[in-house]
Amino acid sequence: MFVIETQHKKIPWRWVILLNIMVQARILVLFASGSMTFTMKKFIDSPAIINSIMSLDILFNLLIAAPCLYYSDRIWTRFGRRKPFIVVSFLMLGVVLLLLPLAASAIPMAVIVVLWLIFWDVGSTFDALVMEIIPPEQRGRSSAIGAWMFNGIIILSAVVIGGRFDDVFHSAGFTLSGEALIYWWGVACVIFCTLMFIFFVRERKPLGLPPPDHGGGVKGAFTSLFAEKALWPVYLLVFSTVLMQTGLGAIDPLLMTDQWGYSKQDMGTNIFVGGMINMLIVIPLIGVFADKMNRLTMFGIGVVGTLFFQIAYYVYIQFILPDRRPSIAEMILFGQMLSMAGQFSGIALQPLIFEYIPRDQMGTAQAGLNFVRSVTRMITLNGIGLWVTTYSKWFMPEGKYDYFSGYLFMILMNAIGCGFLLYFGRQVRRGIIQPLGVTEFDPVDETQAIPGNPAPKV
Amino acid sequence: MKRILHLSIFPAIGLLLLVASLWWGKRELRLRFQGEPANGQVVGMVLQRSDHADMLTEINTRLEFSLANGDRIEAAFRNYVMLTAGYHFAGNEESRSLTAEDLNPNSSAADAPLSATLRRTIDDAMRGDGARTRWALQRESRLTGDPKRVMKIDKTETVRGYFDMPVVPLVMEMKDGEIHFDGTRAGSPAPGTAVIRAVFDMSDPAAIEAKNGESMTRYEYLINGRPHTPAKKDGFLNAEPYTTEFIPVFSFEANGIQVARLSHIGRHGGPTLALRLFEKCKVYYDPEQPTEAVLIADAGKIDGDWLGWFSRYCEGVFGQWGSTTLIALNGLMFLGVSLITISLAIKPSKVIPVYY
Numbered sequence: 001m002f003v004i005e006t007q008h009k010k011i012p013w014r015w016v017i018l019l020n021i022m023v024q025a026r027i028l029v030l031f032a033s034g035s036m037t038f039t040m041k042k043f044i045d046s047p048a049i050i051n052s053i054m055s056l057d058i059l060f061n062l063l064i065a066a067p068c069l070y071y072s073d074r075i076w077t078r079f080g081r082r083k084p085f086i087v088v089s090f091l092m093l094g095v096v097l098l099l100l101p102l103a104a105s106a107i108p109m110a111v112i113v114v115l116w117l118i119f120w121d122v123g124s125t126f127d128a129l130v131m132e133i134i135p136p137e138q139r140g141r142s143s144a145i146g147a148w149m150f151n152g153i154i155i156l157s158a159v160v161i162g163g164r165f166d167d168v169f170h171s172a173g174f175t176l177s178g179e180a181l182i183y184w185w186g187v188a189c190v191i192f193c194t195l196m197f198i199f200f201v202r203e204r205k206p207l208g209l210p211p212p213d214h215g216g217g218v219k220g221a222f223t224s225l226f227a228e229k230a231l232w233p234v235y236l237l238v239f240s241t242v243l244m245q246t247g248l249g250a251i252d253p254l255l256m257t258d259q260w261g262y263s264k265q266d267m268g269t270n271i272f273v274g275g276m277i278n279m280l281i282v283i284p285l286i287g288v289f290a291d292k293m294n295r296l297t298m299f300g301i302g303v304v305g306t307l308f309f310q311i312a313y314y315v316y317i318q319f320i321l322p323d324r325r326p327s328i329a330e331m332i333l334f335g336q337m338l339s340m341a342g343q344f345s346g347i348a349l350q351p352l353i354f355e356y357i358p359r360d361q362m363g364t365a366q367a368g369l370n371f372v373r374s375v376t377r378m379i380t381l382n383g384i385g386l387w388v389t390t391y392s393k394w395f396m397p398e399g400k401y402d403y404f405s406g407y408l409f410m411i412l413m414n415a416i417g418c419g420f421l422l423y424f425g426r427q428v429r430r431g432i433i434q435p436l437g438v439t440e441f442d443p444v445d446e447t448q449a450i451p452g453n454p455a456p457k458v
Numbered sequence: 459m460k461r462i463l464h465l466s467i468f469p470a471i472g473l474l475l476l477v478a479s480l481w482w483g484k485r486e487l488r489l490r491f492q493g494e495p496a497n498g499q500v501v502g503m504v505l506q507r508s509d510h511a512d513m514l515t516e517i518n519t520r521l522e523f524s525l526a527n528g529d530r531i532e533a534a535f536r537n538y539v540m541l542t543a544g545y546h547f548a549g550n551e552e553s554r555s556l557t558a559e560d561l562n563p564n565s566s567a568a569d570a571p572l573s574a575t576l577r578r579t580i581d582d583a584m585r586g587d588g589a590r591t592r593w594a595l596q597r598e599s600r601l602t603g604d605p606k607r608v609m610k611i612d613k614t615e616t617v618r619g620y621f622d623m624p625v626v627p628l629v630m631e632m633k634d635g636e637i638h639f640d641g642t643r644a645g646s647p648a649p650g651t652a653v654i655r656a657v658f659d660m661s662d663p664a665a666i667e668a669k670n671g672e673s674m675t676r677y678e679y680l681i682n683g684r685p686h687t688p689a690k691k692d693g694f695l696n697a698e699p700y701t702t703e704f705i706p707v708f709s710f711e712a713n714g715i716q717v718a719r720l721s722h723i724g725r726h727g728g729p730t731l732a733l734r735l736f737e738k739c740k741v742y743y744d745p746e747q748p749t750e751a752v753l754i755a756d757a758g759k760i761d762g763d764w765l766g767w768f769s770r771y772c773e774g775v776f777g778q779w780g781s782t783t784l785i786a787l788n789g790l791m792f793l794g795v796s797l798i799t800i801s802l803a804i805k806p807s808k809v810i811p812v813y814y
Contacts, residue, residue, distance in 0.1 A: 002465065002799045002800075002802035002803040002806070005809075005811075007811060007812045008809050008810060008811050008812060009810040009811065009812050010808070010809065010810040011809055012802065012806070012807030012808070012809065013807070014798050014801065014802055014807065015802075017798060018795060018798055018799070021791070021794070021795060025791065042700055156787075159772050159776070160772075160776050160780055160783060160784070161780075161784070163769075163772065163773055163776065163777075164776065164777070164780045164781075166725050166726045166727045166728075167723060167724070167725055167726075167730075167777050167780065168703050168705075168723070168724035168725060168726065169722065169723060169781045170722045170723070170724065171482055171483060171485065171486065171722055171781070171782075172481060172482050172483075172484065172485070176781060177726070178725075178726075178780075181780070181781050181784065185784045185788065188475075188785075188788045189788070189791075192788070192791060192792065192795075195467065195468070195471070196795070199464060199467060199468075200799060204811075261587070261589050261590060263731055263769065263773070265731060265769045265770075265772055265773040266731075266765075266766070266769045268769070268772065269765055269768050269769045269772065273765065273768075322596065322597035322598075322600040322601070323593035323594065323596050323597040324593070324596070325593055327763075327765075328765040328766070328769075329765055332765075394670075395670055395671070396670050396671065397669060397670045397671060397672035398670075
């Protein structure tokens with residue numbers, strides 16, 4: 001059978017390879033969209049507006065992706081339940097990417113970028129469909145294949161594609177801009193994925209589809225997320241960690257190119273060399289520690305380490321480097337330190353969060369966590385854009401932006417996040433916040449059972 | 459039949475894309491692999507705008523550095539090669555002339571008359587744009603204890619070339635190592651001069667503070683003696699808006715004749731890292747028609763900064779072959795997938811469904 005299908009207990013490994021090629025092709029499209037910051041910069045100067053447009057992605061995660069995922073669980077068409085969303089999404093993404101380099105002014109360009117964000121989220125059923133095809137027993141090796149391919153496309157993207165944005169090719173009697181090349185290469189990858197789905201992927205109808213939801217509506221669903229007081233501490237924990245993960249967002253590439261004067265090819269070199277060090281040294285090193293260290297200690301090291309390295313990076317550039325401009329090697333060095341600290345906290349975070357979620361509220365908690373994460377990210381992304389704009393207005397010559405000042409905002413958010421975490425930790429120590437996800441699973445030891453109390457039934 | 463049609467879609471697209479990539483890069487691939495190699499040089503830079511173009515063929519840079527102790531350094535360069543340089547003392551001491559090695563930022567000579575920082579500042583001001591000159595001056599201004607720190611940089615660029623050209627010919631004549639247009643021919647562009655003077659001054663901290671750190675205190679741009687307002691207050695190659703395309707002009711000798719030709723690769727936002735003005739490059743030309751040529755970037759030697767060299771190298775290779783490579787890669791992706799699907803059709807593997 002050469003057509004890939006859902007609902008199988010075991011599938012050929014060649015299906016897994018095909019699916020992973022498709023996943024990577026979709027990631028390549030996402031990487032191509034990474035150039036949107038530069039496209040926007042051609043027409044829009046303000047980092048606040050650039051970050052605001054890109055932060056709409058988070059809003060559409062809630063307004064578009066979530067409903068699409070919800071309905072894809074509950075519908076059935078002759079083409080399947082997830083495939084229609086994916087094919088429509090890919091077709092529209094193809095059109096949008098085709099038009100993007102042709103936009104001649106800010107408004108059509110912004111409309112195209114927003115359409116891109118919307119239709120990317122329409123296709124959010126992609127991962128669900130891939131996971132529906134790959135059975136759980138084969139997912140481990142599939143992830144390994146995917147990770148291997150992912151490293152390959154990082155190299156391709158950093159070294160070959162990213163630096164082409166400014167190029168202009170005059171060949172075969174035509175002129176092709178590098179910007180168009182990047183987006184149209186993205187279109188080719190989108191076409192590849194679309195054709196793969198149309199010709200080689202088939203959804204089999206599940207035996208029992210969940211019944212359509214009839215109650216509550218959006219308001220009911222929203223209030224139920226916050227009605228459960230037991231989940232509030234978890235939301236606080238996630239709120240704090242998202243504050244601590246505040247980044248420069250879409251203006252990050254502008255710091256390197258516009259402010260520090262590096263080329264987009266230098267940016268690719270930074271990603272390539274940094275990625276290699278990360279893959280060959282940092283990740284294996286973290287793996288060694290991960291097995292030997294207590295999760296909470298790891299999380300603490302990660303949190304404090306991130307804050308420490310952010311401050312160190314800021315102080316080093318602002319007060320030690322005489323021209324306030326790091327070399328690529330210095331950027332890679334600090335980038336790796338921050339990445340290492342980030343991975344420490346990242347590894348520990350997920351299990352830590354679930355220690356505080358009662359098992360019967362996992363679904364609500366997951367939805368609530370997504371909501372809190374999205375809203376916090378949206379606030380911080382817009383916040384950093386406004387911060388950089390205001391700071392530059394006060395302290396920079398007219399028309400110039402100090403994107404690096406965003407690090408001050410990041411440090412501030414990180415410190416606030418740390419404050420909330422300390423509060424969380426203190427409440428845990430006092431017993432006010434309890435690890436309900438752990439305590440309710442503790443088996444009762446017979447020797448410690450209180451006489452007269454019946455052992456709980458399992 | 460339906461099955462065969464189904465399975466032939468991906469190989470067909472894959473082959474089509476491979477053919478498209480060969481068609482797209484046909485000329486460059488043919489010249490690269492069948493052409494005659496020659497040593498070339500980037501001899502000019504065309505600044506192509508929507509309706510006209512300027513072409514730089516020579517750049518003269520004059521720099522004057524005022525140091526905190528009152529000393530001055532003057533240097534003049536032609537096409538980034540030093541012509542004269544001198545160190546003038548504030549007192550009655552006689553001025554001292556400097557050699558190119560004395561200004562070399564990578565020099566490791568222990569008895570160098572100028573400090574490494576100062577040599578780097580001179581190099582940054584000579585080659586760099588306004589931002590790089592500002593960084594250099596900022597770097598110097600922080601050496602508060604050093605009496606030889608630079609307080610002021612006065613930079614004058616005199617660019618010779620052809621301005622306001624409606625069309626730039628693809629192939630140009632060379633005479634005595636320079637691009638030459640026959641002035642007797644109607645519509646032939648006339649040579650012109652652009653002079654840009656920029657003064658960066660950090661000697662008055664209060665004035666700098668009042669301008670939020672802006673150290674540029676004077677800026678003038680004249681084309682053929684007439685004032686010109688550029689998109690950005692910067693040097694000739696950096697004052698353009700993003701839409702201007704920078705196209706290198708390269709020259710080489712074929713069959714005893716010097717030829718100059720526009721490169722088929724341009725760049726928005728500034729000249730490419732890989733094809734640097736007045737530096738060497740490799741050229742492959744058609745021996746039967748020497749004006750048909752392609753230039754290949756030469757990243758040069760690794761001069762300490764290997765990451766910078768790596769960027770230049772990648773930009774040279776993929777700036778040249780990136781578009782062809784990406785089209786071909788897409789074709790290979792389709793072909794690779796079609797091989798797997800065909801193998802699945804010929805020899806299917808076992809599938810265990812959840813239900814029948």
